[in-house]
Amino acid sequence: MKYVDEFRDAALGRLLAGEILNAVEPGRHVKIMEVCGGHTHSIYKYGVDDLLPENVELVHGPGCPVCVIPMGRVDDGIAIAQEPGVILTCFGDMMRVPGSDGTLLEAKARGADVRMVYSPLDALRIAKANPDREVVFFAIGFETTAPSTALTLKRAKAEGVANFSCFCNHVTIVPPLRALLDSPDLRFVGPGHVCTVVGARPLEFICEDYNKPVVVSGFEPVDILQSVLMILRQLGEGRSEVENQYKRVVPYEGNLRALEVMAEVFALRPHFEWRGLGFISHSGLKLSDAYSDLDAELRFAVPGVRVADPKACQCGEVLKGVIKPFECKVFGSACTPERPIGTCMVSSEGACAAYYNYGRFARERVVV
Amino acid sequence: MNCEDPHHCVTCGDDGIPERVVAIDEPRGLALCEREDGAHESVEIMLVAPVAVGDTILVHAGTALARLTGAEAVR
Numbered sequence: 001m002k003y004v005d006e007f008r009d010a011a012l013g014r015l016l017a018g019e020i021l022n023a024v025e026p027g028r029h030v031k032i033m034e035v036c037g038g039h040t041h042s043i044y045k046y047g048v049d050d051l052l053p054e055n056v057e058l059v060h061g062p063g064c065p066v067c068v069i070p071m072g073r074v075d076d077g078i079a080i081a082q083e084p085g086v087i088l089t090c091f092g093d094m095m096r097v098p099g100s101d102g103t104l105l106e107a108k109a110r111g112a113d114v115r116m117v118y119s120p121l122d123a124l125r126i127a128k129a130n131p132d133r134e135v136v137f138f139a140i141g142f143e144t145t146a147p148s149t150a151l152t153l154k155r156a157k158a159e160g161v162a163n164f165s166c167f168c169n170h171v172t173i174v175p176p177l178r179a180l181l182d183s184p185d186l187r188f189v190g191p192g193h194v195c196t197v198v199g200a201r202p203l204e205f206i207c208e209d210y211n212k213p214v215v216v217s218g219f220e221p222v223d224i225l226q227s228v229l230m231i232l233r234q235l236g237e238g239r240s241e242v243e244n245q246y247k248r249v250v251p252y253e254g255n256l257r258a259l260e261v262m263a264e265v266f267a268l269r270p271h272f273e274w275r276g277l278g279f280i281s282h283s284g285l286k287l288s289d290a291y292s293d294l295d296a297e298l299r300f301a302v303p304g305v306r307v308a309d310p311k312a313c314q315c316g317e318v319l320k321g322v323i324k325p326f327e328c329k330v331f332g333s334a335c336t337p338e339r340p341i342g343t344c345m346v347s348s349e350g351a352c353a354a355y356y357n358y359g360r361f362a363r364e365r366v367v368v
Numbered sequence: 369m370n371c372e373d374p375h376h377c378v379t380c381g382d383d384g385i386p387e388r389v390v391a392i393d394e395p396r397g398l399a400l401c402e403r404e405d406g407a408h409e410s411v412e413i414m415l416v417a418p419v420a421v422g423d424t425i426l427v428h429a430g431t432a433l434a435r436l437t438g439a440e441a442v443r
Contacts, residue, residue, distance in 0.1 A: 091429075118429070119429045119431070120429065120430070121410075141429075144384070144428050144429075144433070145429050147431060148429040151415070151431060193384045193426075196384065196426065196433045196434045197433060219383070248436055249426055249436060251434075255416075255433060255434065257414070261414075
């Protein structure tokens with residue numbers, strides 16, 4: 001397919017790998033964090049890391065929407081699902097994220113009406129088809145997904161669908177990046193699809209405040225290799241700039257219509273808890289006052305209790321790039337995609353699941 | 369390419385899927401689109417309108433986020 005096949009070209013990939021070898025400074029260790037879980041998945045699906053020299057290390061960031069949901073919010077979702085007459089709708093991976101007393105899938109097995117949807121619009125369709133039931137959409141995701149939820153809420157309001165509401169868990173990407181920038185050696189492959197919405201401009205602080213390069217990247221293997229090369233060239237030339245490798249999709253200013261819709265429907269929470277990262281100021285979205293009548297947290301009683309992560313789980317260290325997934329005590333033994341303990345093992349975009357599914361149980365490569 | 373795929377959930381993964389516009393329902397702000405695998409779906413196009421039949425758009429969670437442009441497609 002056009003726009004896909006040319007970015008999976010093996011010959012082009014090998015050419016870029018050669019250029020990366022030429023661009024890397026021997027003996028200098030470069031840590032590059034791919035912020036987005038979609039990148040993590042592509043890297044292991046296509047074996048991109050096998051094409052990189054040992055001293056170019058890819059670490060995996062907090063950009064998997066499922067992985068950063070804290071257990072307390074899962075518990076809140078289950079509590080809503082167990083309310084009489086409620087149909088709770090959510091994306092597929094969210095159903096398998098463990099709360100303190102099981103998952104939404106297990107709540108469904110116990111009798112709650114939990115349904116998987118592909119888009120928020122599907123949830124609204126379920127609401128229209130079941131006017132005698134309360135239909136709640138469990139919204140998760142970064143700025144990529146938030147516009148879709150916002151448009152659906154606008155539709156619900158315009159069409160007067162009174163039995164529809166949203167349990168909002170949308171988060172924004174810049175605050176956790178700021179939290180991670182204390183790590184001295186980190187450079188970033190920027191989140192391509194988030195930037196489709198917010199543009200590349202919000203990443204300028206990485207260069208201006210921290211003097212580090214960042215390259216907004218597409219998700220195909222050639223995209224990621226080219227982005228790594230662009231970062232290495234910036235380092236070699238002493239530059240710190242926001243560069244846009246994903247120009248075929250990402251306008252530097254983002255999608256202004258999407259930003260307008262989000263500004264109308266959402267408001268920033270003062271703080272929001274991230275799995276493994278703790279509370280981060282202004283990093284979560286709630287429904288704005290104008291849409292508060294569609295806010296499930298106001299419509300239903302939610303426990304709102306903070307639940308500590310299981311002690312065995314090291315998702316927090318994985319999300320911060322401190323350890324590799326295979327260095328976690330329970331990776332591949334007590335924690336597997338079939339029976340995840342931590343969120344990073346749930347979604348295929350989670351670093352642990354990507355390592356597990358593509359057989360990365362250790363790393364041995366030759367230093368350039 | 370859906371959440372039932374045991375290895376990959378396009379919605380949870382912040383994925384954008386290139387899809388070709390097959391038909392447009394302007395009053396409802398929707399377009400019928402075709403994916404790489406030949407499957408069809410109804411897509412919200414308000415954020416990228418106007419689009420024309422034959423355009424390629426990037427779709428996430430049933431919403432088009434961007435139009436793919438040929439000039440920048442291959443660098």
